Amino acid sequence: MTDELANARADLAFLRTLAEGDPRPSAGTGLLLMAAGSLYGLETLIHWLGVSEFIPVPGWVHMAAAIGATGGFLLFLVFVLWWDRNQPTGTAMRKAYETAFQAVGLANLAMVFVFGFNALKTNDFMLWLYYVPVVFAMQGAAWFVAARVQKRIWFGAVALGWFLSAAALGLTMGQPAFNLVTSVSLLGLMALPGFVLWRQARAAD
Numbered sequence: 049m050t051d052e053l054a055n056a057r058a059d060l061a062f063l064r065t066l067a068e069g070d071p072r073p074s075a076g077t078g079l080l081l082m083a084a085g086s087l088y089g090l091e092t093l094i095h096w097l098g099v100s101e102f103i104p105v106p107g108w109v110h111m112a113a114a115i116g117a118t119g120g121f122l123l124f125l126v127f128v129l130w131w132d133r134n135q136p137t138g139t140a141m142r143k144a145y146e147t148a149f150q151a152v153g154l155a156n157l158a159m160v161f162v163f164g165f166n167a168l169k170t171n172d173f174m175l176w177l178y179y180v181p182v183v184f185a186m187q188g189a190a191w192f193v194a195a196r197v198q199k200r201i202w203f204g205a206v207a208l209g210w211f212l213s214a215a216a217l218g219l220t221m222g223q224p225a226f227n228l229v230t231s232v233s234l235l236g237l238m239a240l241p242g243f244v245l246w247r248q249a250r251a252a253d
Contacts, residue, residue, distance in 0.1 A: 189207075
């Protein structure tokens with residue numbers, strides 16, 4: 049009787065998995081975070097080295113770093129979308145927090161227009177710099193939603209890190225440290241968590 053009950057529970061768990069999918073993020077989500085954090089983290093690290101005069105960095109290197117980071121991420125995005133196209137959509141829980149990240153991405157695009165347009169209009173590059181802490185704060189909001197939905201403490205720690213980084217950017221605005229804070233945050237709060245999520249998804253396969 050005990051064996052039959054255990055088998056019935058196992059069958060129900062299997063059927064539930066088939067119906068709901070895996071609540072964890074897909075490997076593609078982890079890869080995208082890892083790629084974005086690494087590419088843009090290295091870009092801003094190069095900018096910091098240049099503006100801090102720690103080592104001489106020619107202007108063309110700054111430009112190449114910016115173009116390379118954006119171009120590399122767009123290529124990686126296309127690859128991941130193609131590679132992840134047949135993956136299951138997952139549970140309602142997973143859809144909820146992945147939708148939060150997608151919403152943040154769309155909001156970021158809107159903010160690019162707002163800050164970029166007005167920076168060009170006023171010929172004031174400092175306006176564009178204010179876009180960065182806004183992005184960081186919104187990243188923190190997305191991770192906070194994920195932490196509440198998934199009930200994972202380390203998700204909450206990442207969210208807190210984004211909020212503190214946004215505040216640190218406000219304190220270092222216009223200083224060389226601004227780029228260093230940006231770089232460390234992208235590598236530690238985006239690339240590293242992305243790597244962890246990717247490894248977890250791969251381990252579950």
